[in-house]
Amino acid sequence: MRTLDDLDVEGKRVLVRVDFNVPQDEDLSITDDARIRAALPTLRELRGRGARLVLLAHLGRPKGVDPKFSLRPVAERLSELLGEDVALSPDLDDVPDADVVMIENVRFFEGETKNSPELASRYAALADVYVNDAFGAAHRAHASTEGVAHLLPSAAGRLLQREVETLNGILEDPKRPLVAVVGGAKVTDKIGVLDAFLQRADAVLVGGAMCFPFFKAQGHSVGSSLCEEEGVEPASRVMEDAKLELPTDLVAGREFSADTEVRELDEVDVPDGWMGLDIGAGTAERYAAEIAAAGTVFWNGPMGAFELAPFAAGTKAVAEAMASTEAVTVVGGGDSAAALAQFGLADRVTHLSTGGGASLELIEGKELPGVRALT
Ligand code: 3PG
Numbered sequence: 001m002r003t004l005d006d007l008d009v010e011g012k013r014v015l016v017r018v019d020f021n022v023p024q025d026e027d028l029s030i031t032d033d034a035r036i037r038a039a040l041p042t043l044r045e046l047r048g049r050g051a052r053l054v055l056l057a058h059l060g061r062p063k064g065v066d067p068k069f070s071l072r073p074v075a076e077r078l079s080e081l082l083g084e085d086v087a088l089s090p091d092l093d094d095v096p097d098a099d100v101v102m103i104e105n106v107r108f109f110e111g112e113t114k115n116s117p118e119l120a121s122r123y124a125a126l127a128d129v130y131v132n133d134a135f136g137a138a139h140r141a142h143a144s145t146e147g148v149a150h151l152l153p154s155a156a157g158r159l160l161q162r163e164v165e166t167l168n169g170i171l172e173d174p175k176r177p178l179v180a181v182v183g184g185a186k187v188t189d190k191i192g193v194l195d196a197f198l199q200r201a202d203a204v205l206v207g208g209a210m211c212f213p214f215f216k217a218q219g220h221s222v223g224s225s226l227c228e229e230e231g232v233e234p235a236s237r238v239m240e241d242a243k244l245e246l247p248t249d250l251v252a253g254r255e256f257s258a259d260t261e262v263r264e265l266d267e268v269d270v271p272d273g274w275m276g277l278d279i280g281a282g283t284a285e286r287y288a289a290e291i292a293a294a295g296t297v298f299w300n301g302p303m304g305a306f307e308l309a310p311f312a313a314g315t316k317a318v319a320e321a322m323a324s325t326e327a328v329t330v331v332g333g334g335d336s337a338a339a340l341a342q343f344g345l346a347d348r349v350t351h352l353s354t355g356g357g358a359s360l361e362l363i364e365g366k367e368l369p370g371v372r373a374l375t
């Protein structure tokens with residue numbers, strides 16, 4: 001993969017694709033600017049090397065032009081963080097001749113998500129070289145992430161480079177033992193990741209509602225727990241693998257609510273009228289001990305309903321073990337990143353990926369179109 005080391009950018013206009021798809025509240029205020037901050041090293045390096053920047057980014061999944069999905073709040077936040085003016089251009093014609101320009105949401109343009117060659121050419125006409133730093137969108141073959149890379153001298157930015165090197169590193173040459181902690185609601189979302197780690201890791205620790213298809217396949221009662229029916233078949237396929245570890249105790253609630261009745265179960269049969277909402281204290285202790293003894297840990301997906309206080313302990317135990325272990329710790333984006341942030345531990349892991357879907361696809365061994373185009 002080509003990197004910024006391979007590009008001459010002095011005095012040039014550089015088109016930079018970033019992933020500034022940040023969460024916003026109802027007033028469109030940004031609630032977490034981690035993705036914007038993560039791109040700063042690339043943007044600062046390019047500016048320091050004498051480049052002028054034209055930025056491309058998406059926000060949400062608008063159908064055509066929609067002011068709710070405007071990048072204006074993002075351009076303002078970037079300007080504060082970068083300490084430079086960031087001009088916002090509503091379209092691809094008459095782009096202001098400024099040092100740093102952001103083009104409006106690329107998903108406002110017809111053809112972006114269809115990887116239209118015509119749109120890619122219009123992007124390419126804006127600059128001399130192309131840099132892709134949008135790791136979180138690298139699994140999309142869109143005009144701004146893939147098509148345009150073929151039309152200009154192109155390379156990976158520092159964030160995309162670090163993401164790919166770190167994630168490939170834990171697959172190819174991890175410090176052992178390699179422990180994967182995989183949680184979340186659905187087995188079918190994570191089966192590719194389970195398969196990848198069952199081949200490479202020394203232990204795979206499973207948590208979250210995705211345990212229930214496993215328990216169902218083993219003949220346990222799941223009560224009214226969230227239990228993905230299509231997950232039972234893939235779960236039973238990998239269940240016999242000795243590396244795969246499941247919870248041995250649970251915390252259950254009457255319903256999915258913070259003020260529901262709570263019960264600790266010292267086994268994994270969930271009684272009728274109850275739902276399993278967290279791993280139990282014994283399981284949390286066992287998982288934390290394996291994280292502490294690991295050389296490398298990859299974590300994706302919460303252990304329970306951590307957004308509800310009575311069911312946060314399992315996810316918190318994993319997050320704290322990740323923060324205090326000597327191991328190399330890598331966290332896939334999405335809910336596990338949100339959990340780390342909730343517990344104030346986001347800066348205590350070795351690498352917190354800015355990609356959700358992209359990091360999972362890379363782990364599964366899929367080629368990311370945005371990366372392939374830079375290779
Ligand atoms: C993300 O937030 O997962 C990335 O920015 C990709 O967004 P998308 O799933 O809408 O393509």
Ligand code: MG
Pocket residue numbers: 356357
């Ligand atoms: Mg997504």
